[in-house]
Amino acid sequence: MATLNLKINGKTHTVDVEEDTPLLWVLRDHLGLVGTKYSCGIAQCGACTVHLNGEAIFSCSMPVSSVGSDEVTTIEGLSEEGDHPVQQAWEEIDVAQCGYCQAGQIMNAAAFLKKNPSPSMDEIENAMNRNLCRCGTYHKIREAVAKAAKI
Amino acid sequence: MATLTKTNRRDFLKIAGTTAGGLFIGFNWLGCDSPKMEVLSDEQVLSQAKNFNAYLSIAPSGDIVIYSPNPELGQNIKTSFPMVVAEELDADWKKVRVLQANLDTEKFDRQLTGGSGAMPHSWERLRKAGATARYLLVAAAANEWAVPAEEITTSEGMIFHKGSGKEASYGDMAIAASMIEAPEDVVLKDKKDFKIIGTPVKNVDSRAIYTGKPLYGLDFYREGMMHAMVQRPPFGMKIKSVDDTAAKAVNGVSQVVTFDNSVAVIGNSTWPLMKAKKLLKVEYEPDGMVESTSDHDRIFREMLDSGKAEERRRDGNVDMAFKNAAQVVTAEYQCPFLSHSPMEPMNFFAHVKENSAELIGPTQTPDRAASSAAEILGIPKENITVEITRLGGGFGRRLRADYADEAVKISKLINAPVKVTWSREDDLTGGAYRPAVRYRFEAALDSDGNMIGYKLKGAGINAGNSTRQNNFPSGAVDNVLIESIDHQSPITTNAWRAPITNFLAYAEQSFLDEVAMAAKKDPVEFRLALLEKAKANPVGGELGYDADRMIGVIKTAAEKSNWGKNPNVSQGFSVYFSHRTYVAQVADIEMENGAPVLKKITAATDCGMVINPTGANHQVRGGIVDGMGHAMYGNLTFENGLPTQKNFDKYRLIRMKEVPQIDVHYVDSGFDPTGLGEPALPPTGGAVANAIYKATERRLRTQPFIEQKEFEDLNLVIKRS
Ligand code: FES
Ligand code: FES
Numbered sequence: 058m059a060t061l062n063l064k065i066n067g068k069t070h071t072v073d074v075e076e077d078t079p080l081l082w083v084l085r086d087h088l089g090l091v092g093t094k095y096s097c098g099i100a101q102c103g104a105c106t107v108h109l110n111g112e113a114i115f116s117c118s119m120p121v122s123s124v125g126s127d128e129v130t131t132i133e134g135l136s137e138e139g140d141h142p143v144q145q146a147w148e149e150i151d152v153a154q155c156g157y158c159q160a161g162q163i164m165n166a167a168a169f170l171k172k173n174p175s176p177s178m179d180e181i182e183n184a185m186n187r188n189l190c191r192c193g194t195y196h197k198i199r200e201a202v203a204k205a206a207k208i
Numbered sequence: 209m210a211t212l213t214k215t216n217r218r219d220f221l222k223i224a225g226t227t228a229g230g231l232f233i234g235f236n237w238l239g240c241d242s243p244k245m246e247v248l249s250d251e252q253v254l255s256q257a258k259n260f261n262a263y264l265s266i267a268p269s270g271d272i273v274i275y276s277p278n279p280e281l282g283q284n285i286k287t288s289f290p291m292v293v294a295e296e297l298d299a300d301w302k303k304v305r306v307l308q309a310n311l312d313t314e315k316f317d318r319q320l321t322g323g324s325g326a327m328p329h330s331w332e333r334l335r336k337a338g339a340t341a342r343y344l345l346v347a348a349a350a351n352e353w354a355v356p357a358e359e360i361t362t363s364e365g366m367i368f369h370k371g372s373g374k375e376a377s378y379g380d381m382a383i384a385a386s387m388i389e390a391p392e393d394v395v396l397k398d399k400k401d402f403k404i405i406g407t408p409v410k411n412v413d414s415r416a417i418y419t420g421k422p423l424y425g426l427d428f429y430r431e432g433m434m435h436a437m438v439q440r441p442p443f444g445m446k447i448k449s450v451d452d453t454a455a456k457a458v459n460g461v462s463q464v465v466t467f468d469n470s471v472a473v474i475g476n477s478t479w480p481l482m483k484a485k486k487l488l489k490v491e492y493e494p495d496g497m498v499e500s501t502s503d504h505d506r507i508f509r510e511m512l513d514s515g516k517a518e519e520r521r522r523d524g525n526v527d528m529a530f531k532n533a534a535q536v537v538t539a540e541y542q543c544p545f546l547s548h549s550p551m552e553p554m555n556f557f558a559h560v561k562e563n564s565a566e567l568i569g570p571t572q573t574p575d576r577a578a579s580s581a582a583e584i585l586g587i588p589k590e591n592i593t594v595e596i597t598r599l600g601g602g603f604g605r606r607l608r609a610d611y612a613d614e615a616v617k618i619s620k621l622i623n624a625p626v627k628v629t630w631s632r633e634d635d636l637t638g639g640a641y642r643p644a645v646r647y648r649f650e651a652a653l654d655s656d657g658n659m660i661g662y663k664l665k666g667a668g669i670n671a672g673n674s675t676r677q678n679n680f681p682s683g684a685v686d687n688v689l690i691e692s693i694d695h696q697s698p699i700t701t702n703a704w705r706a707p708i709t710n711f712l713a714y715a716e717q718s719f720l721d722e723v724a725m726a727a728k729k730d731p732v733e734f735r736l737a738l739l740e741k742a743k744a745n746p747v748g749g750e751l752g753y754d755a756d757r758m759i760g761v762i763k764t765a766a767e768k769s770n771w772g773k774n775p776n777v778s779q780g781f782s783v784y785f786s787h788r789t790y791v792a793q794v795a796d797i798e799m800e801n802g803a804p805v806l807k808k809i810t811a812a813t814d815c816g817m818v819i820n821p822t823g824a825n826h827q828v829r830g831g832i833v834d835g836m837g838h839a840m841y842g843n844l845t846f847e848n849g850l851p852t853q854k855n856f857d858k859y860r861l862i863r864m865k866e867v868p869q870i871d872v873h874y875v876d877s878g879f880d881p882t883g884l885g886e887p888a889l890p891p892t893g894g895a896v897a898n899a900i901y902k903a904t905e906r907r908l909r910t911q912p913f914i915e916q917k918e919f920e921d922l923n924l925v926i927k928r929s
Contacts, residue, residue, distance in 0.1 A: 075479070078479045082478050085478070086477040086478050089429065090420075092419070094424075094600075096552070096632060097856045098632055099632075099856070101857050104551060144419065147418045148410070148415065153282075153411055153414065154283075155552070155601040156411075157424060157550070157601060160417075178928075182928075183865075189551065189863065190551070191549060191861060192282045192551075192601060192826075192830050193829060193833025193837070193862070193867070194830065195864040195867050196829055199864065
């Protein structure tokens with residue numbers, strides 16, 4: 058067991074957990090931040106995507122001990138009012154079906170657009186291809202990322 | 209004043225004397241001749257919202273709460289049901305709040321999600337619920353203003369009387385309206401007056417989804433709740449011995465229990481359980497048959513060659529037709545098992561108490577979960593509550609109660625509230641798959657290329673009847689024989705989005721393409737001619753489908769896709785009727801630098817009236833992506849009773865860059881709405897396979913395509929423009 062101070066969504070949280078616990082399960086089971094989803098646990102689907110110092114990472118495959126003093130941002134902390142351009146675009150385009158994958162999609166899109174604020178469709182697809190959506194909302198995701206780039 | 213007669217006491221309930229009241233109209237989905245009514249305070253409306261099912265409420269503030277009884281798994285029912293109620297109510301949609309109802313078998317009928325059946329089942333009931341409330345509000349205003357009800361109009365939650373210039377909001381009239389008895393019959397709107405239905409209304413849970421609010425079963429946590437994960441046996445095996453020493457030693461694991469044929473690790477959070485489960489040493493031994501995919505290949509052949517199939521339909525004289533045929537076409541098509549793999553793995557919360565139980569989780573059939581729990585616990589079903597969370601997909605997997613049962617059993621064993629979580633590996637290996645099926649088709653053609661005989665034999669593994677004997681082309685061919693045969697396997701199967709037809713449609717529509725080619729006919733003309741024949745002279749009596757509606761979608765798809773107009777485009781056609789809805793699809797392939805490029809799928813759908821175009825497009829496109837993904841990539845194989853593919857690294861799901869452009873069109877047939885959760889999926893595989901054949905002369909008869917030798921050096925590219 059280790060006592061860790063994690064910087065999450067602009068606040069410091071202290072947790073007592075085994076060092077090998079993936080960040081995902083610390084967020085969900087220990088901190089009640091359940092917006093970050095579990096689906097595969099092996100870095101294949103992107104449902105668990107969060108930002109680590111602004112980079113999109115798979116939180117299911119990141120041991121909490123390696124987070125250190127890096128800043129973690131989850132869907133709950135992406136914007137204060139839920140109005141990050143990507144969230145706005147998602148709402149505008151009405152992207153979700155079941156919605157389970159969408160927090161991960163949004164977090165990936167937000168990190169991507171920060172790096173590439175005016176992407177081509179090909180670039181959008183290359184960036185978003187790592188996130189699975191079992192409901193098949195891919196057409197709307199492309200559209201929403203392109204839209205968010207214009208907000 | 210509006211006088212009301214003949215109110216059925218059984219369906220009518222009124223609690224008078226409440227001062228700060230609201231109007232509650234129940235949709236009694238069961239009978240729905242006349243609605244229930246209760247008066248409740250605003251506080252009750254808001255604070256006790258969870259306790260009242262089946263009600264549409266209008267608070268004095270003008271706020272409207274509509275409960276949606278059916279589980280929401282992405283089919284958008286939680287938005288489209290209330291839209292129908294609000295339409296007839298003439299509500300201001302901005303003031304409508306939608307809440308998910310818990311299981312209540314008294315108030316709701318068919319509280320489940322499956323078979324694309326919710327909308328056709330409830331359409332009439334929902335309209336009546338809204339129209340009845342509107343009627344009462346108008347009657348209340350007529351009383352108060354002493355004017356005839358017929359002179360009153362409503363719009364967006366407001367009531368108007370033109371003559372006197374009076375107006376009021378629904379909130380103003382809610383209490384007075386609640387004192388009036390509900391009529392037995394109400395007049396419904398003319399469809400042309402619809403203002404909400406037919407418009408793109410946004411998903412009512414959007415904001416919660418996009419801000420990461422707890423909505424799904426897996427997001428449910430309660431103080432003091434334990435977590436559990438379960439080790440289940442391979443199919444056909446039973447536990448021989450369990451060594452849990454190492455598992456118990458994991459920090460965070462409190463207990464290991466064995467029940468039925470499973471071992472559960474219990475603890476206070478998920479991760480220790482994932483570790484502990486890997487450390488369990490469970491030895492298994494055969495308990496009857498233990499099967500592998502190689503066995504199934506042999507079993508399919510034996511079944512198809514055996515004379516033992518069950519006859520499902522016979523028309524005319526099939527033997528004679530084949531004897532007289534100028535040409536006979538035969539082909540076999542096969543599909544593997546598939547996992548449903550919703551993005552949210554199975555999970556359920558249960559708290560079993562002395563003589564009751566509380567269940568919370570993602571289920572397509574809350575009633576089944578309750579019945580099953582009642583049976584396991586030996587307590588009355590009325591003592592079991594089921595709260596339905598949002599479902600992170602279902603695809604048929606959550607029609608079963610097995611994962612809720614586990615939570616019930618474990619909660620009872622450990623005497624504590626518990627949430628059972630399945631890992632992705634558990635989800636893929638835990639059973640209830642789309643059955644593997646192999647079909648043998650035979651067609652007899654006369655010298656003019658007319659299909660005079662048609663035979664289909666379906667062999668399935670736990671598939672039940674793997675045919676749909678009354679579907680097209682039955683009714684259009686004089687001599688027909690349809691049979692099925694099934695192998696009982698320990699590998700569990702279950703309805704999977706568009707059960708049976710998810711593969712049968714592909715096989716049949718590909719085979720009809722083969723027949724059209726052999727007859728040297730255009731695939732669209734070939735189908736249309738058969739349908740005209742079925743219309744003029746239906747073989748075997750009444751048709752199992754509406755030939756005109758099928759012709760309608762075929763023609764629309766052909767027109768919208770420019771069928772046959774562009775010599776540079778190789779097109780594949782497919783059409784299917786399932787779950788009361790007709791869908792035709794055309795896939796377009798163009799050759800670029802010597803490689804076939806799949807560019808577009810055009811779909812024409814007749815689902816009657818479209819309630820929410822956004823939701824409808826979602827279901828059509830989503831169904832096509834699903835149909836294409838599984839036809840291309842989906843494969844679950846077995847080795848000694850255990851799936852080989854245990855996670856998404858091996859079990860391949862379609863990704864963004866693997867979908868083509870999808871154009872969606874609707875045929876306005878004037879019918880009442882039917883469901884869309886499934887019907888767009890079945891035709892897709894056939895359209896794609898037929899286009900691939902057209903472009904490359906390679907016929908894909910086995911799924912998944914990417915694992916077939918015909919596909920190997922095809923170099924298929926998929927693009928979106
Ligand atoms: S849960 Fe982390 S990538 Fe799938
Ligand atoms: S919306 Fe259901 S998995 Fe993406």
